[in-house]
Amino acid sequence: MIGIPSSPTRRGALALLAATGLPLPAVAAQLRVATVDWSVLETLLALGVPPIAAPELRQFREVAVEPAVPTGVNDLGLRGTINFELLLLSRPELIFSSSFYAASEPLLRRIAPVESFSIYAPHRPPYEPVVAMTRSVGGRLGIATTAERYIAETEAEFAGLRERLKPLGARPVIPVNLGDARHFRVFGDDSMFGEVLKRLGLANAWTEQTNYSAMAPIGLEALVRVPEAYIALIPPVPPGAMQTLAASAFWNALPNLREGRLLQLGSINPYGGLPAARRFARLLTDALLAAETARG
Structure with missing residues (x-):
């Protein structure tokens, strides 16, 4: 597996913080995260942690529309046949995937550790798996509070819209x-x-x-x-x-x-x-x- 080691400077800084008892920075500030799945891309953007690389960004902007994708995110090409060379050059330390891209995971794991989610599956409603994925991403990146807040805001928005639709x-x-x-x-x-x-x-x-x-x-x-x-x-x-x-x-x-x-x-x-x-x-x-x- 090809990993991207931490720099000595960063290791030294973390050691110093630990020794002084100061709080460690959020994991999200340390990890270079990439994703090959649009549902994860949406989630990362909504949580305020855009990935360094993701696929089909032009198409994503047209189809998903929101959240907005920052210009600094590398476009990995087609979701089904991503540009592995560009992904390697992006130097991710973690890659988020999904069951849609299980066939690509052996190659992805040669670049960085992979965490995969199963969201869409036959005869299984996807909402709870999406909530679980959001929590998992938040926990993995050290922004669990942000993830829980976004989930709660989602439920609150549904409740407000449901109230507006009651007359129907x-x-x-x-x-x-x-x-x-x-x-x-x-x-x-x-x-x-x-x-x-x-x-x-x-x-x-x-x-x-x-x-x-x-x-x-x-x-x-x-x-x-x-x-x-x-x-x-x-x-x-x-x-x-x-x-x-x-x-x-x-x-x-x-x-x-x-x-x-x-x-x-x-x-x-x-x-x-x-x-x-x-x-x-x-x-x-x-x-x-x-x-x-x-x-x-």
Whole structure:
């Protein structure tokens, strides 16, 4: 394993602090952390400890949108085929990964110690694993208080949004992503979007089984089974798809469309951490209330 040893200067400083009885600095100030997973990247940014390196930053800025990525973070390229040479040159002392990248871990461990999380798995809701990951990252980096505060702020934000949505009752929502103008992917109860719906007091209109993320492809005709639901359309939207749908007699005949229950949300990372969950909750709440107001 290729490790990055501590410098003699830093070791001496820590020894001096220990000898004098002064508090040691937070671990986060000492470790050079990298990550190959976007949910961990979101979490590090939200906790105020940006990594030295992470993958697909341009795409992250477009898809996840928030938290903002500082310009000093090295872009490791594609998540599935990261630039190991650049990762090595970034000199990380710790690499955070997830079960999505288990095949890469033997190579990652040759660069630095790896800590991996299992967040998204079949038939298991991801919210509690994301909370556990956030706590683990906070504890590992010496910022456990910051992590607990962020978790508490997340729950408080959900509670506030749930209160705003109370007049709507358990309004059914179907969160979808268009595959093309005739098919969509749907997010079920074991997705992060499904988890957020529960915490907002809303019903997921899609009750069939999904596989921890989005089930696809499903023909648009399946939407006739959920005529009372709000359709929450989550980017990316294929080029030309909305123009094609706008001219579709079937699409325009759907009760959801006729009654103004199409919500076009901003982009959100579907495999994200608590920051993605909060973004979805906020965007969905604002869109629902605006649509209800428009419908009178």
